[in-house]
Amino acid sequence: MSQTDPANATDVTSRTDEQTVSTTDGETVEETQPEWTNYDADGETKLAVENLDVHYGDDHALKDVSIDIPEQSVTALIGPSGCGKSTFLRCLNRMNDRIRSASINGTVELDGEDIYQDGVDLVELRKRVGMVFQSPNPFPKSIRANVSYGPRKHGDIETGLLAQLTGRADPEREEELVRLSLERAALWEEVSDRLEDNALGLSGGQQQRLCIARCLAVDPEVILMDEPASALDPIATSKIEDLIEDLAQDYTVVVVTHSMQQAARVSDQTAVFLTGGELVEYDDTEKIFESPESQRVEDYISGKFG
Ligand SMILES: Nc1ncnc2c1ncn2[C@@H]1O[C@H](COP(=O)(O)OP(=O)(O)OP(=O)(O)O)[C@@H](O)[C@H]1O
Ligand SMILES: [Mg+2]
Numbered sequence: 001m002s003q004t005d006p007a008n009a010t011d012v013t014s015r016t017d018e019q020t021v022s023t024t025d026g027e028t029v030e031e032t033q034p035e036w037t038n039y040d041a042d043g044e045t046k047l048a049v050e051n052l053d054v055h056y057g058d059d060h061a062l063k064d065v066s067i068d069i070p071e072q073s074v075t076a077l078i079g080p081s082g083c084g085k086s087t088f089l090r091c092l093n094r095m096n097d098r099i100r101s102a103s104i105n106g107t108v109e110l111d112g113e114d115i116y117q118d119g120v121d122l123v124e125l126r127k128r129v130g131m132v133f134q135s136p137n138p139f140p141k142s143i144r145a146n147v148s149y150g151p152r153k154h155g156d157i158e159t160g161l162l163a164q165l166t167g168r169a170d171p172e173r174e175e176e177l178v179r180l181s182l183e184r185a186a187l188w189e190e191v192s193d194r195l196e197d198n199a200l201g202l203s204g205g206q207q208q209r210l211c212i213a214r215c216l217a218v219d220p221e222v223i224l225m226d227e228p229a230s231a232l233d234p235i236a237t238s239k240i241e242d243l244i245e246d247l248a249q250d251y252t253v254v255v256v257t258h259s260m261q262q263a264a265r266v267s268d269q270t271a272v273f274l275t276g277g278e279l280v281e282y283d284d285t286e287k288i289f290e291s292p293e294s295q296r297v298e299d300y301i302s303g304k305f306g
Pocket of ligand 1: 081
């Protein structure tokens with residue numbers, strides 16, 4: 001949205017006092033405080049983001065975002081549509097590099113190493129920082145082939161030299177990886193007797209767990225999820241939520257969600273982005289939902305806008 005866009009202008013008719021001016025999209029105007037995002041999470045920092053700015057052409061999609069994401073926990077990203085959640089998530093494994101108009105400034109460190117420095121191997125980075133998207137996107141191949149795709153690509157199955165030369169996989173290693181990944185994604189019991197079936201024949205919820213299995217098969221450290229349950233029914237959603245909580249015991253999970261209940265249920269800490277691409281508040285999930293510092297965050301959480 002450009003700065004001259006009338007939709008972004010302050011609605012003077014709803015002005016009551018300095019603190020409660022509303023914009024036409026219902027947001028209160030307030031001065032954000034740096035300490036609202038200065039959250040010191042429990043646990044080691046896995047991803048350290050410093051002064052991150054993203055522009056798409058002239059549009060400023062993310063403004064000076066600094067945030068430390070702790071390992072082995074679930075961090076939820078919430079906020080109204082267009083506030084930059086997906087943009088932020090894509091910065092964490094350099095998926096925005098694929099968008100020609102995007103320019104990214106600032107630093108993102110994974111275990112203390114800047115992922116934007118020259119010479120970073122993007123294939124390796126995306127193996128360490130995997131991603132699961134909003135709509136399940138399995139390949140039109142067998143369930144087995146979907147899960148073994150990544151390990152084959154990365155050479156984790158072709159362990160022997162001959163296998164590497166001929167491009168063939170070690171069948172036992174492959175079998176084990178497929179089973180372990182599907183078990184970890186809580187899908188094994190439902191598909192173990194039909195691994196050769198086309199993945200597109202699975203239900204939406206099963207397809208999404210298959211995509212999570214595909215992501216786990218390459219042994220990532222961080223799993224980014226962009227609204228992973230928004231296309232699913234309540235039962236499939238609750239399976240994904242259980243899975244997210246379970247995965248956080250071993251992985252660092254960062255999940256974008258439009259559902260406050262979901263964020264409250266599954267996450268340890270919550271980052272709230274608001275209009276203009278600003279990170280407004282970041283804290284323990286309980287604190288964010290029970291007593292946020294920002295009036296705008298409180299309004300957003302209580303459904304007054306967004
Ligand atoms: N590929 C792109 N090219 C240009 N502008 C983009 C692109 N992707 C996102 N934007 C813009 O950047 C801003 C943030 O978008 P983003 O998709 O990150 O928001 P979001 O918070 O994920 O929204 P939603 O909740 O609707 O998914 C928006 O103004 C959007 O129009
Ligand atoms: Mg999005």
